Amino acid sequence: MRILSGIQSSGKIHLGNYFGALRQFISLQDEGESLFFIANHHALTSVRSAAEMRSLTLDVALDFLALGLDPRRAVLFRQSDIPEVPELFWYLSTVAPMGLLERAHSYKEKLARGFSPELGIFTYPVLMAADILLYGADVVPVGKDQVQHLEITRDLATKFNAAFVPGYDPKDPTGEATGAPRGVLKLPEARLEESTAVVPGTDNAKMSKSYKNTIDVFADDAAVKKQIMGIKTDSTPVEAPKDPAATPLLPLLRLFAAPGDLAELERTFREGGLGWGHYKVKLLELFHATLDPARARRRELTDDLGHVEAVLVDGARRARAIAAPIIDDVRRAVGTARPS
Ligand code: ADP
Ligand code: TRP
Numbered sequence: 094m095r096i097l098s099g100i101q102s103s104g105k106i107h108l109g110n111y112f113g114a115l116r117q118f119i120s121l122q123d124e125g126e127s128l129f130f131i132a133n134h135h136a137l138t139s140v141r142s143a144a145e146m147r148s149l150t151l152d153v154a155l156d157f158l159a160l161g162l163d164p165r166r167a168v169l170f171r172q173s174d175i176p177e178v179p180e181l182f183w184y185l186s187t188v189a190p191m192g193l194l195e196r197a198h199s200y201k202e203k204l205a206r207g208f209s210p211e212l213g214i215f216t217y218p219v220l221m222a223a224d225i226l227l228y229g230a231d232v233v234p235v236g237k238d239q240v241q242h243l244e245i246t247r248d249l250a251t252k253f254n255a256a257f258v259p260g261y262d263p264k265d266p267t268g269e270a271t272g273a274p275r276g277v278l279k280l281p282e283a284r285l286e287e288s289t290a291v292v293p294g295t296d297n298a299k300m301s302k303s304y305k306n307t308i309d310v311f312a313d314d315a316a317v318k319k320q321i322m323g324i325k326t327d328s329t330p331v332e333a334p335k336d337p338a339a340t341p342l343l344p345l346l347r348l349f350a351a352p353g354d355l356a357e358l359e360r361t362f363r364e365g366g367l368g369w370g371h372y373k374v375k376l377l378e379l380f381h382a383t384l385d386p387a388r389a390r391r392r393e394l395t396d397d398l399g400h401v402e403a404v405l406v407d408g409a410r411r412a413r414a415i416a417a418p419i420i421d422d423v424r425r426a427v428g429t430a431r432p433s
Contacts, residue, residue, distance in 0.1 A: 097232075100153055112292050119162050125232075132221075134178070155401060174406075178227055182223040194219070198241055240283050251263050253277070296325050311391055321377045325340060333365045346372065
């Protein structure tokens with residue numbers, strides 16, 4: 094099974110990103126051949142500074158490696174290092190209906206917010222389809238917001254196969270049932286990360302950069318302390334039982350605490366006797382106990398950027414090796430392959 098996902102860099106990661114996405118992605122490296130890439134071409138639809146682009150790209154690599162992605166098992170690479178992606182993008186764009194792209198959320202949302210979208214926003218899902226189809230991915234772990242893009246990817250693969258593979262039967266894409274020829278592009282499955290329970294932010298709304306309510310995984314100690322101590326609480330007196338839904342403290346503690354400790358925390362919530370400050374200190378301790386190894390590793394990696402670059406270069410080489418036979422088939426199917 095080949096697992097692939099792309100991560101668009103969007104700055105500092107918070108506990109929502111970690112528990113909702115990165116942790117699951119990294120654990121997939123034990124389940125099959127996995128490829129993760131930094132979608133910097135996609136990010137270019139909003140980043141307009143070369144220095145920022147470079148540092149955001151590097152941040153994703155550092156985050157993944159610090160949090161446990163093992164480059165001997167998983168392939169980690171930059172989208173921009175793979176020239177076959179824009180090539181496949183073009184082939185797919187020749188079969189992509191405008192109407193399908195006009196229905197894409199990313200484009201519709203831009204329009205709704207009153208922007209005049211660039212072509213890159215409009216064709217964003219086609220580039221994403223190229224990212225996935227180029228490597229013949231079986232499974233693509235994504236958040237809910239990306240499910241539509243996966244449907245578009247399957248649509249484009251089907252349209253490509255129907256256009257360029259004579260006899261291709263969209264009802265039997267692998268040809269197993271009818272003996273019809275197999276498609277050149279494999280249809281991937283989205284895997285929605287179910288455990289993506291919403292991680293609450295310091296104000297008890299969904300944790301999100303845009304709400305400024307984050308607890309950041311790699312912020313310095315003082316900033317982490319400030320974020321955790323700043324968690325909003327109510328005026329329940331120390332002796333009184335605490336409402337677990339009144340603050341994000343219990344849900345956040347649940348993410349970190351061992352089952353035995355958690356039972357104890359839940360009991361004191363029910364019975365009262367401990368103030369909110371007690372739970373904040375506990376959360377701060379658990380945050381550090383859980384994440385300090387990754388935080389230390391990230392600092393070490395930052396001191397050895399040559400190593401990080403070498404990982405990315407090697408990742409690109411391995412990714413291109415996986416892509417090579419697929420893009421060859423594509424070129425033969427469309428008639429751009431050089432005569433050998
Ligand atoms: P933000 O809302 O901070 O901009 P992103 O949209 O960049 O975060 O999220 C990247 C990924 O992290 C998403 O695909 C989602 O799966 C996950 N994620 C973000 N916030 C949360 C959260 N509060 N709870 C669970 N998962 C989250
Ligand atoms: N669009 C995705 C996001 O914003 C990132 C992405 C680009 C991606 N190409 C991909 C995800 C291919 C999965 C597969 O999160």
